[in-house]
Amino acid sequence: MSLSVSAGDIVSVIKKVGAFIDTMAVKGVDRSYIESPEKPWQVILSANINQSDLKMTSVIDGKNMFDDSWGDIDLESRIETGVSAYAGFWVGYRGYGVGYSRNLSHEKGSVLRFGATGSSYGVNLRIYRFETDEPPVHFAGYMPEWEEVNGSYLLDDPIRVRALTLDAFYLFNSKRFSHCAAYDMSVIQRRSAGSLMAGVRYHHSTIKYDEGLNADFVMYMNDIGKMKHYQVGAGAGYAYNFVPCKGLLVSAMAMPLLTFFNRIDAWRYHSNFRDIMKRERENPSDEEEIDFYADDLELTPIGKEVKYSTVTLNIDARLSVTYNIGDWFVSANGQFNRFNFKYDVSSGTLTDWYVNACIGLRL
Numbered sequence: 001m002s003l004s005v006s007a008g009d010i011v012s013v014i015k016k017v018g019a020f021i022d023t024m025a026v027k028g029v030d031r032s033y034i035e036s037p038e039k040p041w042q043v044i045l046s047a048n049i050n051q052s053d054l055k056m057t058s059v060i061d062g063k064n065m066f067d068d069s070w071g072d073i074d075l076e077s078r079i080e081t082g083v084s085a086y087a088g089f090w091v092g093y094r095g096y097g098v099g100y101s102r103n104l105s106h107e108k109g110s111v112l113r114f115g116a117t118g119s120s121y122g123v124n125l126r127i128y129r130f131e132t133d134e135p136p137v138h139f140a141g142y143m144p145e146w147e148e149v150n151g152s153y154l155l156d157d158p159i160r161v162r163a164l165t166l167d168a169f170y171l172f173n174s175k176r177f178s179h180c181a182a183y184d185m186s187v188i189q190r191r192s193a194g195s196l197m198a199g200v201r202y203h204h205s206t207i208k209y210d211e212g213l214n215a216d217f218v219m220y221m222n223d224i225g226k227m228k229h230y231q232v233g234a235g236a237g238y239a240y241n242f243v244p245c246k247g248l249l250v251s252a253m254a255m256p257l258l259t260f261f262n263r264i265d266a267w268r269y270h271s272n273f274r275d276i277m278k279r280e281r282e283n284p285s286d287e288e289e290i291d292f293y294a295d296d297l298e299l300t301p302i303g304k305e306v307k308y309s310t311v312t313l314n315i316d317a318r319l320s321v322t323y324n325i326g327d328w329f330v331s332a333n334g335q336f337n338r339f340n341f342k343y344d345v346s347s348g349t350l351t352d353w354y355v356n357a358c359i360g361l362r363l
Helices: 007-026 212-220 273-284 287-295
Strands: 040-059 073-081 083-095 097-103 111-118 121-132 136-141 148-152 159-171 194-206 223-247 248-270 299-308 312-325 328-343 346-362
Touching: 040 097, 083 346, 159 287, 159 346, 194 248, 194 312, 212 223, 212 248, 212 273, 212 299, 223 312, 287 328
Parallel strands: none
Antiparallel strands: 040 073, 040 083, 040 346, 073 136, 083 097, 097 111, 111 121, 121 159, 136 148, 159 194, 194 223, 223 248, 248 299, 248 312, 312 328, 328 346
16 A cells, blocks of 8 residues: 655645635624735734843841851842844744744844734744843842842853743634734734633743852852743733724733742752852861862752742733735734742742834735
8 A cells, every 4th residue: 555645735735724724814703894815924024122031039048158147138139131132034824823033132042933813812832042141139138247239140151041931812802803913914903893802821931050150149049050930820801903094003902810820840959159158257268268169169959849839910911003004014012921930938020021013014
């Protein structure tokens, strides 16, 4: 028995899939509110500014490092990229597409996006990464020599953050309201309309700085050198498309999300920086210890711990302005995401936002 597939068979299957997508894109839609362009492809060039800000707090016992006159030290570390410029592209067919953007500055970062959006539903996957070696740090607490310190903490090995966000939504007024019109421009909103919406979101991030050169920073972060964070949430919100004149669309959306699954995997390490500080305190004139500190910082793995956080409230907010000119369109849109987590005396918030400007053509 032999199986052969000709080029004609492949083309036939592609045409059938395209016809099915074309049908789903306008199924149940009121054409007086939503227009489906004859040309199904969208090719988009984009430029955006993006910032990811990870704030982590912890409490450490100063007596273990210094002496009995020291109390608890509160540490707040903000791991952020700064406002970075990205450039990229999006290629889509009737709401189904893929996009990629890359950081143009000296900081490393990239964003990969996949989208599948019909008349009443949408599924979007966003994978992004960034790293920094100079996070702003705030110290506070009972310390005899100083009470508060603010500044940048220079790391010899950068903190690396990888994150994945998968979200899906359902529109209750897909007959007159289109999400696609504002965010991938595969259809055109002709008249103003709004819709209640329900959504779910999965978020996963990895925060890693467990290199020996960061032994001091790991100690300050309560001996945690690596974390993986998992969240699943669901919520409901409202979106509105305002059409003040032909071709112009202003769209806004806000959806609070109740996070019912919130898990942290944490890897702890023993930092020899703690031992060095103790020995230096006991032998302040010992130059050999100072050389040891400079050359031999290291981390020893203690083990992995898994804990579950309490239910938290997060938010997904978006705003978009789009103008259509024949087969061409220009658009600017922004999105704001916030993720909270807690682990013993350590807690954190990952805030991610971007503003995107693009120009595209329907083919």
